[in-house]
Amino acid sequence: MTDIVWHQGTVSRQDREQLLAQRGCVVWLTGLSGCGKSTIANELDRLLTSAGRATMLLDGDNIRHGLCAPPAMLAGEHGDAFAERFGLGFGEIDREENIRRIGSVAALMASAGLITLTAFVSPYRRDRDRARKIVEAAGEKGDFLEVFVDTPLEVCEKRDPKGLYKKALAGEIKNFTGISDPYESPADPEIHLRGGDDRTPTEQAQEIFDFLAGHGRWTATTESAG
Numbered sequence: 001m002t003d004i005v006w007h008q009g010t011v012s013r014q015d016r017e018q019l020l021a022q023r024g025c026v027v028w029l030t031g032l033s034g035c036g037k038s039t040i041a042n043e044l045d046r047l048l049t050s051a052g053r054a055t056m057l058l059d060g061d062n063i064r065h066g067l068c069a070p071p072a073m074l075a076g077e078h079g080d081a082f083a084e085r086f087g088l089g090f091g092e093i094d095r096e097e098n099i100r101r102i103g104s105v106a107a108l109m110a111s112a113g114l115i116t117l118t119a120f121v122s123p124y125r126r127d128r129d130r131a132r133k134i135v136e137a138a139g140e141k142g143d144f145l146e147v148f149v150d151t152p153l154e155v156c157e158k159r160d161p162k163g164l165y166k167k168a169l170a171g172e173i174k175n176f177t178g179i180s181d182p183y184e185s186p187a188d189p190e191i192h193l194r195g196g197d198d199r200t201p202t203e204q205a206q207e208i209f210d211f212l213a214g215h216g217r218w219t220a221t222t223e224s225a226g
C-alpha cells in the first residue's frame with residue numbers, strides 16, 4: 001500500500017513488561033464534560049502508583065495543549081495553513097482525529113508496559129472502537145478497558161466546574177457535547193460507573209483498580225494501595 005515498512009525492535013514488549021512486572025494496558029474513561037473522568041483518573045493514578053505500578057495519564061484538556069492543539073494555538077508558530085490543516089477543534093471529524101492520535105499514543109505507552117489512563121469525552125462509539133482496535137492490534141484482546149463514567153447530564157450541568165455548560169447553553173460554544181452535539185453511550189463497557197451515585201471518586205477509582213488487580217495485570221506488589 002505504501003513504501004513504509006515496519007521495523008521490528010530488538011527489545012520486545014515482553015522484555016519491557018518483565019522489567020515492570022506488569023502487563024501494559026489502556027484504561028479508557030469516556031463521558032460527558034464534568035462527569036468526573038479527570039478526577040477519577042487522577043485518583044486511580046494515585047492508587048496505582050502507591051501500589052508500585054508504572055502508569056501514565058493522558059487527559060483531554062492537557063493533550064489539547066500540545067499533541068492535539070487547536071488551530072489558534074498553532075498559528076503563531078507554524079502559520080495559518082499549517083494550523084488549519086493540523087489543528088483540532090470539536091467538529092465530528094476533528095474529534096475523530098483527536099481520538100485516533102490518542103489511541104495511537106496510548107497503544108505506544110501500553111507497548112512500553114505502562115498502565116495508561118485516558119480521560120477524553122470521546123463521544124463517538126466508532127472512534128472509541130477504533131482506539132480499542134489500535135491498542136489490541138499492538139497487544140492482545142483484554143488490553144483495552146472502556147470505562148463509562150455515566151453521570152446524568154443534569155448533574156454535569158449543575159457541577160459545571162469550568163462554566164462551559166453555561167456558555168454552551170447561551171450559544172457561546174458550538175458543538176458542545178450533550179447540549180448541541182451528541183454523546184453515544186458505550187454499548188458494552190468493561191466498567192460502568194454511575195457518576196451521579198453517592199460514591200466518592202476514590203471509591204469509583206478503587207473499583208477500576210480492583211478490576212485490574214483481579215484480571216492479573218501485574219505480578220508483584222511493592223506496597224498496598226491507598
Ligand SMILES: Nc1ncnc2c1ncn2[C@@H]1O[C@H](COP(=O)(O)OS(=O)(=O)O)[C@@H](OP(=O)(O)O)[C@H]1O
Nearest residue numbers: 033034060090095098120121122123174175176177
Ligand atoms: N465543544 C466542546 N465539547 C466538549 N468539550 C469541550 C468543547 N469545547 C471545549 N471543551 C473542553 O475540552 C475538553 C474535551 O476535550 P476532549 O479531547 O476530551 O474531547 S473529544 O474526546 O475530542 O470529544 C472538555 O474537557 P472535560 O470537561 O474534562 O471533559 C472541555 O473542557
Ligand SMILES: Nc1ncnc2c1ncn2[C@@H]1O[C@H](COP(=O)(O)OP(=O)(O)O)[C@@H](O)[C@H]1O
Nearest residue numbers: 032033034035036037038039159161199200201
Ligand atoms: N463521584 C463524584 N462525586 C461528586 N463530585 C464529583 C465526582 N466526580 C467528580 N466530581 C466533581 O465533578 C467535577 C468535574 O469533574 P472532572 O473530573 O473535571 O470531570 P471531567 O474530566 O469528566 O470533565 C469536579 O469538580 C469534581 O470534583
